[in-house]
Amino acid sequence: MSATCHDTQDHVELKPEFVAHADELISHYPVSKRSASLPLLHFWQETHGYISNQAVEWIAGKLGLNPIQILELVTFYPMFRQHPAGKFQIKVCRTLSCQLGGAYELREHFMKKLGITKVDEHGLGISADGKFSVEFVECLASCGTAPVIMVNDDFYEGVSHTQADELLQKYN
């Protein structure tokens, strides 16, 4: 249960467009810049994949805060990743309908196929080549077609083990 952000990636050079958009986000909160903490964290994760130590310190600096105040947020929300996930992120729904529809077996299948044995504190497992990551998520809002998954932003319903294998081929 460590609070550290893993800096497995080299220091990221921030593009001018990134900085400009961040400034734009901050301008939405004229009363208290601190309110821009969450939007900036989301934007950083969308752009760079995960919240590194660099991200925490950069955002804190931008908002005139101390890094610990950003780290408090990052560690509160499991959806902020503190280390990189796979290039293709397989998110398996585990809420009731999908669970009944075989979501656990489906996740197990992905894990076996990808040779993933270890998961982090939030249940995220990454394949050895870093290409795929598998994790459970909560309801994806398609309970009639369980089990459902998302691969990055693509949505798949009623996923059988055969289809799962095909998806792994497709995203290669």
Place this chain on the structure above:
Amino acid sequence: MSCKNPFNHDITPADAPLLNVQVDGQWVQLPRGLNVVEAAKRVGKFIPHYCYHPKLSISGNCRMCLIEMGTPKMGPDRKPIIGADGKPEIGWIPRPQIGCATMISEGMGIRTDSPMVQDCRKGVMEFLLINHPLDCPICDQAGECKLQEFSVEYGNEDSRFVEQKVHKPKQVDIGERIVLDDERCIMCSRCIRFSREMVNDDVLGFTQRGSHTTLAVHPGKRLDNNYSLNTVDICPVGALTSKDFRFKMRVWFLKETKSICTGCATGCNILIGSRENVVHRLTPRENELVNSEWMCDQGRLGFHYIHAEERLLQPTARVNSTTLPVAWDDAFAQIRDRIKSYKPEQIAIIGSARMTNEELFLLAELRAGLGGNAVLTDVVPRTGEADGILRSADLNPNTAGAKLFQISNDGKNLAAIKDGIESGRIKVLYALHEDPVGDAGLSEFALAKLDLLITQKLLKSHSTDIAHFSLPGASFAEKRGSMINGAGRLQRLNKAIATPGQTMDDFEILLKLRSTITGGNSLHTIEEVFKAVAASIPALSGLSLSKVGDLGVEVAPAAATVTT
């Protein structure tokens, strides 16, 4: 007020209007601006609390200070309904409220010990103890732990918890002087608020909020500021412990002696925690006019020299090249016999602004007996940087006193003393609590030219080795006396431990040396010396050591202006 607290919930302005408040059935008048915890305290009712601290912002997260409150019932005319007793009737709120974040108002009712309040406290205690390790036998906080105390006072007799406790990081090294045990932390956030509000060093925070909430420093940062150990004081449990004190002594064995810190001219009020003549720790003692409830780490940890191995324990005399132990009375007599043959111009005294007023007074008398102003005298000035919180730029605790008794010349005479010794004009040097070489900047070569070198110090050095007489004195924890801080406040030191070995309290050494050389004048005790001090200084007239009290007195501005 010399210490700027971010908040002072326990202090209201003198002109605050009084409000009528009912506390546990009794109507009392209390100044507006108090919260319920402080209001209850003023009428002798204690409301237990963990996160609330009178000098920090209110976070209201521990829920221990839950009370019942009510406001006056209003009639249709929007006027309070007056009951049979002539007092307003109170409409009680059916839910408990936190006392720390509730300000008193006109006609308010407070119940600090009703069945509902007692129930709430039991409940809060049960929750707090769910994940708290029961390692009290090896916990440094045991004996001064609020969780222990409130458990006895307000808790349950047994636990209903049968599940697995949450495990968190142990022995986390979060700073130069502090170790954190996260399992013991009850998440009151006092340390976070102290670091943020008092010292503006916001490195602490809660990560993993939820059932695994963890107090942490930001990776790569450390809780290393010069006030970090105050977080150990205000931590209600044993989560933050001092590396210097941990596992050294059970706190209930400590004898606490009220004194002052001699680390700089601020003169923070302290408690010396000692057991069997060993000082184990210094902790701040509340004095709103000096240090509030805080002290700096430098002052707090700057006492270990008392028990250093180099401590001189025996008066010695040098005969030719051998140094031999000598009886005190023999030393005084020998010094008298040797010093008599020198003219005042041949004698110099290096005193110290670390000496007490009583010692400085006696030193001034001794100087008068040796020839008065012709005897060159000075102290060693020490300057550092003021930090705007507690530390003074003057690192000597009694510069004001040294000036008052004309021992100090702001260090300007040090060069003349040096020249005098080097040119052979000065033959005798008496150095007290300053090392002639290390502190006063004389050369070993110059010292060797002296006919008579008398040192009165705590620690062995080259100077004490070559001194003709080495008189081992007492540390601040081993003596009584008074000092005047940078703001002109006269404060008392008290004796916590006995002087070790053959060492002697400095006022006694000076008293005996003076009596031997110039004859006595019936001063024997420290009280008598202080009385003589007070009689000779108009600013201190009428004072006695007992009148100075634990919190000190501001002496007339005349004395204060000397300090600047």
